[in-house]
Amino acid sequence: MKAKKTKYLTTWLYSGLVLIAFMVIIGGITRLTQSGLSIVEWKPIHGVIPPLNDAEWQEEFAKYQQFPEYQKINKGMELSEFKMIFFWEYLHRLLGRLIGLVFIFPFVFFWMKKWFNQKQKKQLLLLLFLGGFQGFLGWFMVKSGLIDRPHVSHFRLAIHLLTAFGLMCYIYWLIMSFNAVPKKENTKIHKLSKWFIVVLITQIIYGAFVAGLKAGYFLDTNDTIIKQIAGYNFRNTNDFSLLYNALDIQAFHRIFAWVVFIVALIIYKKSRNTNLKGTSTLLLGLVLVQISLGIATLLLRVHLHTAVTHQLVAILVLLTGVRLFYLSGKLKA
Structure with missing residues (x-):
């Protein structure tokens, strides 16, 4: 019976992990298609129902027209x-609600069946809290693009993305x-895998910064391929900043990839x-x-x-790093 319980719990957790990964991918598509600021209200319950007729679509469109993205970028859309x-x-928000249901209902069922020990109860309660907090961070990020500038804060984007990655790592653990x-x-x-995770998280944060600032479009195509991939143009200006420029x-994100490697x-x-050896070989691969995908993304102008x-492979790299860290840890006496 214990093996059967473990199988059900594992299937449940893997389902949530895959859905969160899928949501990260949909979030990336939402950002790349400039769709993230199209819904200007946060309605966790009522918002599950989309506009169903022309009048409701016009009402939703009218709300969008009151905000900076329409007024400064999409005027006349x-x-x-x-x-x-x-x-x-x-779709991104709907998937977030689905993930909530996938976690909450089985959790309540398993709790009532007394399938969790005390330690697992605490771990899973923390997981549910983090999941809810992630939903709030999503709206917190979107809200930053609804005030003056029609762009979300790259800091809030990084926090939102990092929390999603953290959730997946926690579930996998x-x-x-x-x-x-x-x-x-x-x-x-x-120890080395711990440092790898630290280095990789830094790279992921800067990847979010690149995405939030649309810095992936700024590659100088007049440079040689080598310089485009690993070089840096020193500018005779005093505006150098690894937080805002x-x-x-983008240059830091390119160069730091080789530190990860x-x-x-x-x-x-x-x-x-x-x-x-097997896990470390997979990690290096x-x-x-x-890195190849990162280079292609820049050269293809963020195809x-x-x-x-x-973005998907970044998830796989991090989870593999977490697996290596877990496997190499101390054995229980």
């Missing part, structure tokens, strides 16, 4: 065009702990003669794929499919 950007933001995945203790790899942020390569070399795949 037709209703049919509005429906297109509304679709992606609506719970899955491994619930299933008692056997560890292969290795203090050196454990889009050119500097170097750490992954060190982990791979240190793991070659250990039972962690995913990092190489991710939708390439950019979204770049």
Whole structure:
């Protein structure tokens, strides 16, 4: 019976993990199609029902027209065009509500069946809180683009994205702990994988900054390919900033990718003669794929499919890093 319970709990958690990953991808599409500010109200319950007739669509469109994105960017937009950007933001929010249901109802059922121990109850209550907080952060981010500037704050975007990534890592950690995945203790790899996660999170934050500031479009196509990929143009200005200047942020994101690669390569070399070789090899392979996708995203001027795949592989890289950190941890006595 215990094995059956674990199987149900694992399936439930994996379902939530996949849905959150899917929501991150839809969020990326929403951003890339300039759809994120199309719904100007936050209605967690009532908002599940989209406009159903022409009058309701006109009412929704009229609300959108009162805000900066329409007034400064999309002035004269037709209703049919509005429906297109509304679709992606609506789908993104609808998926968020679905994720809430997928987590809450099985959680209540399993709780009533007394399938959780005390430690698991605390862990899962924290998970539900973080999920709800993530929904609030989504609106907090959107709200920043509804005031004066028709662009969301890149800081709020980074927080929203990082919380989603954190949720997926936490769920994956719970899955491994619930299933008692056997560890292969290795203090050196454990420390290195911890530093890899720190370095990767920094890279993900700057990826969010690049997205929020649309810095991916600023690659100088007059430079050589090598300089486009790894170089940096020093400017005779005093506006250098790794927090606000889009050119500097994009350059940092490009160059720092090689730091991520170097750490992954060190982990791979240190793991070659250990039972962690398989996971470290996967990690290095995913990092190489991710760097290739990052380069392609810039050279193709943020092509939708390439950019979204770049975001998806970032999730896989982080989860693999978390797995390596978990596997290399201390064995229980």
